[in-house]
Amino acid sequence: MKLRLLYTRDNVGNPVLSDIVLKTRVPINILEAKVSLNGGEIVVDVPATGKELDEIRQLFQKEGVSVKEIKSVIEIDYEKCISCGACVSPCPVQAIKQNPDWDAELDEGRCIRCLICVNACPVRAIKSP
Amino acid sequence: MTEQLGAETLRTYEEINERVKTGDAVVVTAEEFVAHVRDRGVETVAKEVDVVTTGTFGAMCSSGAFLNFGHSEPPIKMFKCWLNDVPAYKGLAAVDAYIGATAMSESKGFDYGGGHVIEDLVSRKEIELRAEAYGTDCYPRKAIETTIVLDDLNQAVLVNPRNAYEHYNAATNSTDRILYTYMGTLLPNYGNVTYSGAGQLSPLYKDKNFETIGIGTRIFLGGGIGYVIGEGTQHSPQNQFGTLMVRGDLKQMKPRYLRGATYYRYGTSLYVGVGIPIPITNLRVAKSAALPDDQIFTSILDYGVPSRSRPSVKKVSYADLKLGKVVINGRSVPTSPLSSFKYAKEIAETLKWWIKEGLFFLSRPAELLPNQKEFKPLEVRRHELRVKDIMTVKVTTAKPTHNIKTIASLIVRNGVDHIPIVDDDNKLVGIVTSWDLAKALAEGKNTLDKVMTTKVITARENESEDVVARRLSQHDISGMPVVDDENRVIGIVTTDDLAKLLRKWKE
Numbered sequence: 001m002k003l004r005l006l007y008t009r010d011n012v013g014n015p016v017l018s019d020i021v022l023k024t025r026v027p028i029n030i031l032e033a034k035v036s037l038n039g040g041e042i043v044v045d046v047p048a049t050g051k052e053l054d055e056i057r058q059l060f061q062k063e064g065v066s067v068k069e070i071k072s073v074i075e076i077d078y079e080k081c082i083s084c085g086a087c088v089s090p091c092p093v094q095a096i097k098q099n100p101d102w103d104a105e106l107d108e109g110r111c112i113r114c115l116i117c118v119n120a121c122p123v124r125a126i127k128s129p
Numbered sequence: 130m131t132e133q134l135g136a137e138t139l140r141t142y143e144e145i146n147e148r149v150k151t152g153d154a155v156v157v158t159a160e161e162f163v164a165h166v167r168d169r170g171v172e173t174v175a176k177e178v179d180v181v182t183t184g185t186f187g188a189m190c191s192s193g194a195f196l197n198f199g200h201s202e203p204p205i206k207m208f209k210c211w212l213n214d215v216p217a218y219k220g221l222a223a224v225d226a227y228i229g230a231t232a233m234s235e236s237k238g239f240d241y242g243g244g245h246v247i248e249d250l251v252s253r254k255e256i257e258l259r260a261e262a263y264g265t266d267c268y269p270r271k272a273i274e275t276t277i278v279l280d281d282l283n284q285a286v287l288v289n290p291r292n293a294y295e296h297y298n299a300a301t302n303s304t305d306r307i308l309y310t311y312m313g314t315l316l317p318n319y320g321n322v323t324y325s326g327a328g329q330l331s332p333l334y335k336d337k338n339f340e341t342i343g344i345g346t347r348i349f350l351g352g353g354i355g356y357v358i359g360e361g362t363q364h365s366p367q368n369q370f371g372t373l374m375v376r377g378d379l380k381q382m383k384p385r386y387l388r389g390a391t392y393y394r395y396g397t398s399l400y401v402g403v404g405i406p407i408p409i410t411n412l413r414v415a416k417s418a419a420l421p422d423d424q425i426f427t428s429i430l431d432y433g434v435p436s437r438s439r440p441s442v443k444k445v446s447y448a449d450l451k452l453g454k455v456v457i458n459g460r461s462v463p464t465s466p467l468s469s470f471k472y473a474k475e476i477a478e479t480l481k482w483w484i485k486e487g488l489f490f491l492s493r494p495a496e497l498l499p500n501q502k503e504f505k506p507l508e509v510r511r512h513e514l515r516v517k518d519i520m521t522v523k524v525t526t527a528k529p530t531h532n533i534k535t536i537a538s539l540i541v542r543n544g545v546d547h548i549p550i551v552d553d554d555n556k557l558v559g560i561v562t563s564w565d566l567a568k569a570l571a572e573g574k575n576t577l578d579k580v581m582t583t584k585v586i587t588a589r590e591n592e593s594e595d596v597v598a599r600r601l602s603q604h605d606i607s608g609m610p611v612v613d614d615e616n617r618v619i620g621i622v623t624t625d626d627l628a629k630l631l632r633k634w635k636e
Contacts, residue, residue: 082186082388082400082472088453088465089321090314098453102471116307120314122188122390122400122467124240 001053002070007040016063024056031113072129073111076104080125087117135412142493145179145408149490156180156484158477159330166419175415180484183335184404184476185327187468188390191291192399193229194247194379197283206268207260212246230399242397245389250279252384285379291361293403295333296369299324301442304433309394313467315432319457322429322464327473328422328447332405333371335418341408343494349404349480350375352383365504404476408491423448435596516597517590519630520611520620526551529558533577537566547608550581555617557610559583587612588622598627
């Protein structure tokens with residue numbers, strides 16, 4: 001599950017994420033991070049489900065970090081897609097594959113939101129919502 | 130096999146068209162033909178099949194359209210002209226223009242180009258037309274701004290100087306940075322391989338001796354009917370680089386098979402759908418049409434080398450490439466196409482259906498295309514500066530055994546910023562800059578091995594000044610040692626050298 005963690009100016013300096021990793025022993029993977037004057041934002045991949053995931057969300061919220069679920073990481077517009085494959089091999093984690101009909105298929109679980117595919121698409125059929 | 134073998138006529142164009150008329154023509158796609166031949170042998174299948182249909186759908190930069198706008202009141206002799214802010218070529222009569230696929234919008238740049246204008250025209254979208262003129266006695270108007278749609282135009286003819294390359298090289302990247310090329314996005318350190326063409330569906334592979342394709346060959350072009358009007362530019366058939374020049378009426382075409390495209394940080398282009406019927410006139414043509422993916426080979430070239438002649442990393446077949454991975458230097462590397470196999474197949478199927486339904490007849494070419502043609506490079510006849518012309522030959526170097534203080538005093542004494550570190554054979558092992566020393570002082574580092582950079586960006590003496598300037602700015606560095614084949618330091622080239630050059634040039 002990919003989550004967007006929103007930090008405030010007050011908690012952005014705290015090692016909230018590291019504390020939670022140490023406490024839960026869940027190897028949370030950081031995909032994106034940015035800090036601004038108003039706080040910060042981290043996009044993470046949490047390899048957990050159900051109760052464990054809920055617990056992690058609560059731990060963040062307890063520290064004043066709001067948690068938003070990222071439902072889709074990138075979107076392929078199949079009306080525009082020409083099934084060429086220009087997005088496939090540039091994906092550094094092989095999250096996009098071509099099926100036997102050469103249509104692009106996204107494995108959301110693997111996607112790390114690097115957005116290389118968004119630029120690689122010659123017909124602008126891939127967007128990050 | 131001698132040239133004459135297999136040349137015996139199996140069927141004529143007239144016989145084929147007679148069967149198209151009665152609905153009896155046997156038509157298969159190139160993919161189906163390959164499978165039939167594999168099962169039952171080429172001799173048997175060649176006797177049964179009249180026509181093999183091919184298809185390809187890829188970015189074809191040498192594409193564009195001639196447009197005639199008609200005359201306004203009062204009339205204008207357009208001198209410059211833009212369609213949706215994309216400049217069209219106006220070195221023609223008053224209201225004729227050519228919109229090329231790679232021309233880019235003056236406001237949107239890479240995001241919108243001539244290819245997109247053509248797609249929008251075919252989609253029946255309104256296009257902004259703007260033109261300027263100097264005004265003449267017969268054409269008094271000096272400016273015009275209006276909108277056009279495809280059906281307003283007197284003529285809108287797609288004329289593509291080079292389409293449907295027989296053969297394409299595949300691409301990879303040996304450097305340590307991502308490359309954005311006309312072969313798409315190439316990850317560093319041989320991170321991926323991209324390739325073009327439609328393999329066993331590709332039109333020109335299916336008549337590789339150019340026995341049936343020529344001037345006047347009727348084809349599928351952009352969803353409508355088009356014609357081959359000659360050899361394409363850079364036609365080089367003896368090297369499997371045959372190409373076609375084609376034309377077709379834009380008004381008959383479909384936006385599905387003419388798609389504006391952008392290759393990130395490279396430019397705009399147009400995906401063009403081309404399908405060519407191959408009449409199985411003799412056994413030799415049948416053999417060519419039966420060429421399967423595992424016998425169509427290409428080379429994976431290293432696009433990390435910014436040269437006309439890029440080194441080949443590996444030779445592979447389309448069957449290998451289509452598996453989605455190849456092995457380079459012992460590592461499995463993902464491959465993916467840039468042309469659409471899905472659309473290529475769809476085009477071959479559509480053409481097959483047209484012929485079977487009696488909607489499309491084969492045409493005998495008025496003249497065949499040459500099967501030998503020299504492809505000449507462009508010689509640069511002016512003197513161009515190379516690294517050896519601008520580099521400093523007297524290089525201050527140091528040894529790995531030297532301490533930081535010695536190097537600092539070398540920098541001060543000789544007034545330089547870069548000290549290449551060399552071994553006893555003068556071979557490059559690292560580099561230390563004045564900035565590295567300042568940083569070392571700030572961070573309390575005091576041994577050379579902690580301070581020097583060992584992964585050194587270098588130049589060669591025969592590289593052009595352009596390439597080297599680009600490399601310096603890409604790596605955000607101010608100088609590079611120049612090395613020979615043995616990695617021995619023979620000079621150094623710095624931004625100071627380039628600045629001096631610029632000053633001299635301005636004077």
